Every structure is written in C-alpha cells, then in structure tokens.
Amino acid sequence: MTPARRSLLKGAASIGALSLAPWHPASAQTPSTPTAARTFSPQPGQWRSFEVTTRVDIPKANGITRVWLPVPSVNTSWQKSEASSFTSNGITRLRSDGLQGVQMLYAEFAENIEKPYVEITSRVQTQNRAPIAEGQKPAAAEDASTLQYFTRATQFLPTDGIVRTTAQKAIQGAKTDLEKVRAIYDWVVSNAWREPKVRGCGEGDIKTMLETGNLGGKCADINALFVGLCRSVGIPARDVYGLRLAPSAFGYKELSGNSASLKGAQHCRAEAYVKGQGWMAMDPADVAKVMRLETPEWLKTTEHPVVKPVYNTLFGGWEGNWVAFNTAHDLTLPNSKGDRIGFFMYPTAENNEGRLDSYAPDDFKYQISAKEIKTI
Numbered sequence: 001m002t003p004a005r006r007s008l009l010k011g012a013a014s015i016g017a018l019s020l021a022p023w024h025p026a027s028a029q030t031p032s033t034p035t036a037a038r039t040f041s042p043q044p045g046q047w048r049s050f051e052v053t054t055r056v057d058i059p060k061a062n063g064i065t066r067v068w069l070p071v072p073s074v075n076t077s078w079q080k081s082e083a084s085s086f087t088s089n090g091i092t093r094l095r096s097d098g099l100q101g102v103q104m105l106y107a108e109f110a111e112n113i114e115k116p117y118v119e120i121t122s123r124v125q126t127q128n129r130a131p132i133a134e135g136q137k138p139a140a141a142e143d144a145s146t147l148q149y150f151t152r153a154t155q156f157l158p159t160d161g162i163v164r165t166t167a168q169k170a171i172q173g174a175k176t177d178l179e180k181v182r183a184i185y186d187w188v189v190s191n192a193w194r195e196p197k198v199r200g201c202g203e204g205d206i207k208t209m210l211e212t213g214n215l216g217g218k219c220a221d222i223n224a225l226f227v228g229l230c231r232s233v234g235i236p237a238r239d240v241y242g243l244r245l246a247p248s249a250f251g252y253k254e255l256s257g258n259s260a261s262l263k264g265a266q267h268c269r270a271e272a273y274v275k276g277q278g279w280m281a282m283d284p285a286d287v288a289k290v291m292r293l294e295t296p297e298w299l300k301t302t303e304h305p306v307v308k309p310v311y312n313t314l315f316g317g318w319e320g321n322w323v324a325f326n327t328a329h330d331l332t333l334p335n336s337k338g339d340r341i342g343f344f345m346y347p348t349a350e351n352n353e354g355r356l357d358s359y360a361p362d363d364f365k366y367q368i369s370a371k372e373i374k375t376i
Contacts, residue, residue, distance in 0.1 A: 040250045040309035042128035042319040044078070049125050049373040050245050052262075052323060056347055057365040058109065058116040063352030065090075065109040065116055068333050070325040070344050072124045073103035074240070076279075079324055080125040088118035100328040102344060106335065123373075124323050126245075129281040131316030139278025142236075147273060150236040154329040156203065156342050157224060159232040162210045167229040177235055181272045181280070184229045185315050188284040189302060191215050192222045194292035200359040201266055204239070204342055220343060222285035223270040236273040237282075241345035242324040243267065245370040249319065252310065254294045255286060257321065262368040263361040266345045269318060271327075283314040323370075 054069050071094065072081035081103075086092060090109040096102060109116035132139060153159040170187035174180040195216030202217040204224030209215050215225065223239055230237035244257030244265040257265040270282040290310045291299045302311040331344050338355045341348065346358035347366045356364050 037305045038250070038252075038309055040248075040252065040255075040313050040319075042130070042249070042313065042317055044128045044130055047080075047125045047127045048246075048320055049123065049375060050323065051121050051123050051371045051373060052243065052245065052368070053119065053121045053370070054347060054366065054368045055119040056107075056117065056349065058349070058351075059365060061109055061111050061113055061116055061351065063111050065111075065113075065349060065351045066335060067105075067107040067109075067118055067347065067349040068095075068336075068344075069105040069107075069118070069120055069347050070241075071103040071105055071120070072122050072242075072323050073101055073326050074324040078127050078129045078281075078320065082123040082125065084120055084122040086118065086120040088116075089113060090116055090118060092118060095334050097328065097331055097334065100326065100331065102326045102328045102331060104333075104344070108335070126320040126323060128320045129317050130313075131280060132277050138276040141275070142273060142278065147236040150238045150273070150327075151231045151234060153231070155340075156205045156207070157228040157231065157329065158207050159228065161207070163206060163228050164232040166210055167232045170229065171233060178274045178277070180233060180235060181230060181274060181282075182315065184226060184235075185282060185284055188222060188226045188229070189287050189311065192217065192225060192284070192288055194218065194222075194285075194288040196292070200346070201268055219268040219283075219285035219289075222288055223268050223283065226270050226272075226282060226284050230272050238271050238327045239329070239343065240269045240271055240324045240327050241266075241343050242269065242322055243345065243368065243370075244322050246321040246372060248321060250309075252290065252294060254289045255310070255319065255321075257370070259370045259372070262370060263366070265368070267322060268343070268345065269322070269324070277316075280316050281314070281318045282316075283318055286318075287311045287314055 056067050058065050071084055075081050086105055088107050090107045092107040095104050095106045105120045107118040171180040171183045174183045192215040198218045201219050202221035204220045206225045206228045227237040227239050244267050246259050247256040271279040273279050291307050299307050325345050330340050332340050338350055348358055349356045
C-alpha cells in the first residue's frame with residue numbers, strides 16, 4: 001500500500017462503510033439546496049481540430065537524462081491522431097512500446113548538454129460521443145482477440161478475489177452485458193468519491209481500494225475501478241488516458257481545460273464493449289468530480305440538477321474537448337532504467353538520481369498548451 005493511499009484511510013472511515021448492494025439512483029435523497037437545471041448533451045457529428053504542444057526544460061542535467069512524452073496514438077470514430085513535429089537539443093525520435101500501440105517522443109541528453117529541452121506539437125481531431133440510438137445501425141463487431149485482450153488482469157487491475165466478488169454482487173439481477181455495464185457504472189458512482197488530496201490522477205490500485213474500503217480517488221482510480229470490475233465478469237473494458245484541451249461547451253468548470261496552460265489537465269476516461277453498441281464511452285470519475293467540486297457544496301445524489309445531466313450522459317457519451325493518448329497499462333518505457341509505469345499520460349523523465357516527479361510540473365519544468373484550429 002502506498003503512503004498516499006494509507007494517508008486517506010482515516011478520511012475514508014468518515015464517509016461510511018462500503019456498500020456491496022446494487023444501487024438505484026431513484027432512491028437517493030433529493031438535494032437540500034435547489035439549483036437551476038443544467039444541460040450536458042454533447043452530440044457527435046462536428047469534428048474539432050487541435051494542436052497540442054508539450055515542452056520540457058531540464059534545469060540541469062545530472063548524468064544522462066531521458067524524457068518520454070505521450071503522443072496521441074488513438075484512431076477511432078471519435079478521434080483522428082495526425083502528424084507530430086518536434087525540436088530538441090538532444091537525440092530525439094518517435095518511438096513505440098512495440099506491444100500496446102503506444103506512441104511517444106523519446107529524447108536523450110548527454111551530461112554535457114547545456115539547458116536540455118524538448119518540444120513536441122501534435123495535431124488531432126476529436127468529436128463528441130453518444131450511444132447508438134434506437135434505429136441506428138449497430139456498431140461493427142470487434143476482433144475477438146482484441147476483446148480477449150481487454151479482459152486480462154494487470155498489476156493494478158486484478159480480476160479475481162475481492163474484485164470479482166464485488167462485481168458479481170453489483171450485477172445481481174442483470175442479464176445482458178448492457179445491463180451489467182450499467183449496474184457496475186451505477187455501483188461505482190454510488191460507492192466511489194472524488195478525493196482532492198490524491199496526487200495527480202491517482203494510481204488505479206483497485207485491489208487496495210476495495211480491501212481498505214477507501215474508494216476515494218481521482219480519475220485513474222475511479223475509472224480503473226469501473227474497468228477492473230467489468231473485466232472480472234468477462235466484459236471487455238479499458239482505461240483511455242488523455243488530456244482535457246478546452247472549456248466545456250456546457251459551462252461545467254470541472255469538465256474543462258484551460259487551453260493556455262494544461263498542466264494538471266490530464267484525465268483518464270473509460271470504455272466498455274457491448275455487442276451492437278461497440279466500445280461505449282464511460283466516465284464515472286467525472287460524475288464524482290462534478291458531485292464533489294462543481295459547486296461549493298459536496299453533492300451526494302445524482303438527482304441533483306447539476307449532477308443529473310452529467311450522470312446520464314457519461315454512460316455512453318462524452319464531450320470532445322479532450323484528446324486520448326493511449327489505452328496502455330503496465331508500460332515499459334524504451335531505454336528506461338526504472339520500473340514499469342502503471343499508465344502513460346504525463347511527461348516522464350529520469351536521470352542518474354532516478355525518475356523525476358511527473359506530478360510536479362513546476363519542479364520538473366514542463367508546460368502543455370492547446371490551440372484549436374478553426375476550419376472554414
């Protein structure tokens with residue numbers, strides 16, 4: 001168990017005991033403070049183009065310094081990853097992990113390089129997502145080997161023991177895969193909560209979360225919980241690691257990115273595969289974020305008018321103000337002297353003293369920004 005996770009256990013006890021029963025939103029209490037109704041209804045169709053720029057400056061090289069920057073490598077019906085350009089005073093080239101389809105820019109600096117830097121600009125197109133509506137043509141079937149791959153266990157996503165037991169209890173009464181995915185989504189929204197004290201996006205160590213009863217975390221924790229529970233009952237699911245790029249068109253500040261400065265804008269989403277629907281967009285973590293942070297009051301029900309449209313939409317849909325980098329877990333960085341990383345959506349670097357702190361962009365000296373390219 002990590003110190004960050006242990007430090008939250010005391011706080012978790014005050015939230016209440018972990019519920020293993022299926023949760024029904026209609027039974028939640030009504031909000032005590034009336035709030036005007038909100039809308040959150042992204043619809044697919046219009047593509048947006050962005051240029052995303054990441055720059056790393058190493059104040060002082062300590063022996064050989066290595067840097068890895070995530071590059072958008074997802075191409076789907078909702079994202080087109082296009083060309084990247086880069087500049088550096090080190091040895092720099094685009095690399096792939098060779099296993100999970102992860103693209104990255106790798107830069108290496110000798111110890112005598114003055115003021116090492118690397119900068120990359122990637123172009124990407126994104127669009128909103130929504131479930132297939134009644135009457136629409138079903139999604140094409142996914143390759144069987146791909147579906148099998150996304151039911152596997154990983155270091156932080158075991159699919160046996162307490163993970164499987166929890167999922168089985170959550171899906172009691174559900175018959176179809178769509179019903180099971182819905183039950184797991186509702187269970188995660190009901191039982192997990194946004195914990196602002198967690199560093200970065202969290203760790204995604206779902207076994208520890210369930211064993212301690214501390215389901216407080218951030219996106220890489222809460223959405224990993226959803227993914228792991230799905231996989232444990234045979235439903236293909238995956239985390240999708242990326243970055244918020246721009247403000248939400250619906251006025252939700254917690255679902256927005258400040259394009260001029262995207263330090264700390266990393267955000268993990270999730271997908272689950274349902275026959276006929278294909279890979280469905282999911283984001284229970286953003287439901288938790290809106291509940292905890294969108295208003296001064298911590299909202300405890302999905303029936304609250306601020307929460308309800310987000311809760312409804314993020315089962316099957318999401319807004320295209322975000323770019324996906326990859327879906328990788330347990331990644332070995334090429335040429336790295338350090339351990340595997342659980343996921344890859346932050347700039348990563350190491351030198352003779354070890355790996356630098358990716359969660360401290362001001363100390364690590366990296367900047368990320370985005371520019372929307374308007375098309376005529």
